[in-house]
Amino acid sequence: MEDIFNSILLKSAGISGDHPLAPVLSGRNEIMRLTQTSMGAVLQPEPPGGLCHSERAALACRIARLNDEELMASYYEAMIPENSEFKAVANPAFVELHDQRLRAILRYTDLVTVDPKRATESDISALKAAGILEADIVRLSELIAFLAYQIRVVQGLRLMSDAARRDA
């Protein structure tokens, strides 16, 4: 039921149950499991608050692309319903011009993903000024921050896997 090798994380990293590194990952089984449950909490929480599941999936896809992580982006893109109004958000080149709420969310997502050190008080004020509730600011921040974690684990594991293969 909780097979860590079925997680998006280890599938994206290319590490299956018969991989030479599988025992090493199994040694951190609980962390792998919690990574997967955290993903559920940021992408598909019930109730979702002010960020619906399709908006979250589209933002996740955008964040993956900002990290040059096309494989994970494809997983998240598949979670966006075909007729979703947020479909365009998945493309990092997409800029919202009219809707103030979405424009503020995209600006914040891009900044905190790519260059979090530059985030200041005014970036939080901008979200509030666009009418985004404080609880949704925290939900959005957790989504962005979790993806920064998950994507780096995958990219690190790929390097590990590559090294293990070259060694073998």
Place this chain on the structure above:
Amino acid sequence: MNAKPITKFTTVIPVWEPRVTPVKLNEATQEQLEAMKATPSDTGVGAYVLVLAHDPKTLQERTPLFNGIMYSHGGLSRSETELGAVAASMVNRCIYCAAVHASRYNQLTKDETVIEGLFDAGEDTELDPRQQAIFNFATKLSRCPSEAGYADMKQLIDVGLGMDEILDVILTASLFGWANRLMHVLGDPIASE
């Protein structure tokens, strides 16, 4: 008072001043209390946890994940785990996280020169080969997009880290990609009186 946020790295742990209104403990829902592992009469719940309680479902998963990566037995040593956390926090300029984990590193190693060097000279500091490999990998993985490559991984292997230790370097640096994006973004580090 009107204290200005600290912008230079320090090992003195600042006060964290939230930019988002924390949940009030006496108004918290059952789900929020459970996620915070708090009771309505608790006085020791910090502002950071009260801010994160706005998203109790994530907090509920995140706390055991954080503790699992930072304090699990086996794998990378405690002090080297802290070094990975410091590396990520320096890339993301999270003054608060850097202070907490730099001071833990100093306590664990009883050696303040490593952190002093890092805070003074940044990535150009000379470390011993093992520390250098860990700090270098964690730093490059923390950039966006990640700049860690095969040569950086090879450096970890060549200085003698086992695969279980390398996994922990990856997990720690990545975890602070998460933590820094909350701590540095949702609040300000203010000098404690």
